[in-house]
Amino acid sequence: xxxxxxxxxxxxxxxxxxxxxxxxxxxxxxxxxxxxxxxxxxxxxxxxxxxxxxxxxxxxxxxxxxxxxxxxxxxxxxxxxxxxxxxxxxxxxxxxxxxxxxxxxxxxxxxxxxxx
Amino acid sequence: xxxxxxxxxxxxxxxxxxxxxxxxxxxxxxxxxxxxxxxxxxxxxxxxxxxxxxxxxxxxxxxxxxxxxxxxxxxxxxxxxxxxxxxxxxxxxxxxxxxxxxxxxxxxxxxxxxxxxxxxxxxxxxxxxxxxxxxxxxxxxxxxxxx
Numbered sequence: 732x733x734x735x736x737x738x739x740x741x742x743x744x745x746x747x748x749x750x751x752x753x754x755x756x757x758x759x760x761x762x763x764x765x766x767x768x769x770x771x772x773x774x775x776x777x778x779x780x781x782x783x784x785x786x787x788x789x790x791x792x793x794x795x796x797x798x799x800x801x802x803x804x805x806x807x808x809x810x811x812x813x814x815x816x817x818x819x820x821x822x823x824x825x826x827x828x829x830x831x832x833x834x835x836x837x838x839x840x841x842x843x844x845x846x847x
Numbered sequence: 848x849x850x851x852x853x854x855x856x857x858x859x860x861x862x863x864x865x866x867x868x869x870x871x872x873x874x875x876x877x878x879x880x881x882x883x884x885x886x887x888x889x890x891x892x893x894x895x896x897x898x899x900x901x902x903x904x905x906x907x908x909x910x911x912x913x914x915x916x917x918x919x920x921x922x923x924x925x926x927x928x929x930x931x932x933x934x935x936x937x938x939x940x941x942x943x944x945x946x947x948x949x950x951x952x953x954x955x956x957x958x959x960x961x962x963x964x965x966x967x968x969x970x971x972x973x974x975x976x977x978x979x980x981x982x983x984x985x986x987x988x989x990x991x992x993x994x
Contacts, residue, residue, distance in 0.1 A: 760897045761861035790868070792893045793961055797954035821886045828964050829957045830949045 741769035758795030786817030852917035903936030927986035935978035941971035
């Protein structure tokens with residue numbers, strides 16, 4: 732598999748007038764720092780809940796989960812929420828193994844994001 | 848399907864992780880592990896390599912990591928695999944390697960817990976000549992006892 736296949740892309744787009752951070756690729760020790768930086772940057776340039784679409788993330792390890800914990804803490808410090816959207820079963824299982832599925836608000840679709 | 852072990856000679860560089868995952872994923876597929884199990888095997892290896900890079904080598908790149916993956920059988924003839932991860936870095940008392948309290952929610956420190964949760968047995972040894980050897984064993988059929 733080429734190196735490009737293991738690249739991580741992070742992009743903030745508007746969906747139904749809500750900013751959504753779309754993450755694509757694999758999150759591991761190599762790409763976690765990039766993800767953390769991109770999510771914090773996106774948090775600074777948006778308002779309301781930080782909606783993170785992980786549906787195009789095919790792989791995540793504990794580095795990635797740890798990054799999510801860090802970002803959640805930072806965002807909540809500013810009085811905002813973090814919602815994770817569309818986790819693939821393999822990614823969701825990492826949150827479950829580490830019991831962090833209860834720490835995060837996780838939904839399958841953008842329509843399911845709970846009201847504050 | 849080859850019965851020869853898969854041997855990987857890796858560098859302690861995070862950029863080596865995707866290729867290592869891919870090779871082990873392919874090996875497990877060839878040995879007829881199902882998709883869920885393959886995901887678990889690959890994640891456990893990734894966590895082991897991440898721990899070596901972070902802790903045994905303190906984030907230094909260019910250090911050697913040797914990985915061996917081989918098919919094994921349990922005493923009842925059930926198919927399994929054994930992954931050995933050998934580093935040449937800092938030695939620690941194997942008894943001091945344990946997963947942390949999951950109620951203490953913070954980034955980091957989850958790798959050992961994941962490795963233990965995804966394998967049927969996990970053993971850390973101080974290797975002769977320095978460094979550590981991690982031996983992970985996993986079987987296709989669920990086993991009642993976990994070490």
